Amino acid sequence: MDKELLPHRRRNQLTGEWVLCSPHRATRPWLGQQEEVHKEERPEHDPSCYLCPGNRRANGVDNPSYEGTYVFENDFPALLNEDPSDDASEHHLLRCANVQGTCRVICFSPRHDLTLAKMEPADICRVIQTWKEQTAELGQKYKWVQVFENKGAIMGCSNPHPHGQVWAMDAIPTLPLQEDARQREYFGNHHDRLLLNYVELEIERKERMICQNDDWAVVVPYWATWPFETLLLPRFKISRMTELTTNKAESLAVVMKELLQRYDGLFSCDFPYSMGWHGAPFNGSAGEHWQLHAHFYPPLLRSATVKKFMVGFEMMAEPQRDITPETAADRLREVKL
């Protein structure tokens, strides 16, 4: 067999974990579960949508007639701003820690029928400014501010109205803590930022690049686990969302729109994904080893209805992928805009 097609493992530089890559397997037929595609035309305003302007939410509150973005406290927050006072751990094998935080919903647009991919760059830019403001405000109080979007029913999103969330907590969660450690280690060894070196390398190599401008670049990372996973990287030094200038927010909106249009074009559907931002935590450290970035994790594998299942071997051992990151990048680059 062609050496290029042999199974191998690639190391995630941000987490230190490995992913099993099996390129020769990309051709196996799919006999399993298929997802439904919802192709209804959505109205600009849906009277039954609890996120549309002017409508009433489950808790009886009316949304304002907002015009840009609109942020409110999650009606069913996973984190609360309540102090349980004493620490909860009671046995060294039953370790528990208190946590305080807050959860908010961010409506991206008053228009029920849009998605980030379909919005104008100027309107995407307003979303980015909202992310920045939320991060700045919540970063005053909490160590970790997680901005994210679940898009599509397949990603657990219960309402197609364009929206994301921000969850803030007073501890640094597991995955960002791993990224913190790896970036710190790299900075110690190379006196430079891991992801700044990485983006330069990928721009030079080209084979995993999706799109770029002077400020930003999007790649399918060498260690991607999801078939069409991407990493959105700044080409300049920036540790946190709060440092984003208006210029850089504008160029970010342009690159994000191109990525999301390529995603939608890949399987001719409203492309589902979870995306989220990682930046230096607000734990008092300057975060000079940190480079701001966004992850996009789309579940789809070979069409709008066939997803990759991260089950069995993946849940017990380590993530596995068939199509290589290089092939995935090819496919995304080929999409006609």
Place this chain on the structure above:
Amino acid sequence: MDKELLPHRRRNQLTGEWVLCSPHRATRPWLGQQEEVHKEERPEHDPSCYLCPGNRRANGVDNPSYEGTYVFENDFPALLNEDPSDDASEHHLLRCANVQGTCRVICFSPRHDLTLAKMEPADICRVIQTWKEQTAELGQKYKWVQVFENKGAIMGCSNPHPHGQVWAMDAIPTLPLQEDARQREYFGNHHDRLLLNYVELEIERKERMICQNDDWAVVVPYWATWPFETLLLPRFKISRMTELTTNKAESLAVVMKELLQRYDGLFSCDFPYSMGWHGAPFNGSAGEHWQLHAHFYPPLLRSATVKKFMVGFEMMAEPQRDITPETAADRLREVKL
């Protein structure tokens, strides 16, 4: 708010990672995607099933008329027994490692209409013996032998014929490596096995117990991430599947059947899950810090059609659950057999 209901984080002793637990949120309504339930009656033999005895597989091979279990090489293996000779890494940010291995399918029964839950303990015992034989054989050649089962369409399983898989590889994958480190650390500090101490503690505490006999116990672990996740633990010292005696295999079959019947009863359906075994790797170490165990990861949250989505916050930060492990254990204990 009741202190018991406040959000908190629990630490997974096997991986060192945290899970965010939000008990107060267990009551939120679900407006999102619902799964289909497939409730067809299945025939004992399905002429179109590529796993039934006597039928032809995709690659033209005919299955024998097997009567107990039946093992064959996966027709689309993720791992191959081919040596790419030279090492593949080429840049310190693009780290790659060769990997060799093998992937097999294990049919649990000739009967197309059964599941492990519905099989007699004696027949489940035959499956356990097959797991043991496969682990022994592949452990001669490979460092890691991963026995697992994906059950149900929602878990990416494309054929309801009762079957599992075994993937073996010449490196220890990410998750078992974490468990190795944590168990080693515990053994160093306590001169005892982490999971042996843990099972004793849980039997004493009772609140997370599902079922047990003299040899085995099943608990919803204190740090469970999936709503109805369970951990099957031996109450005696055993590092690997290969050390299993006939007696212990028999008592294991009994406890497994009870767990799986409780699962099926919980939402009155063929309960989907991924399950798999972890034991000491075959890397030359005696593995005295290791205790054999099985993980069961079911995706369902509140009914046969509503699953837990591990998306957004979970993919970017850390796993989150609503229902507590204690409540989940209550629910499973209450199921009438």
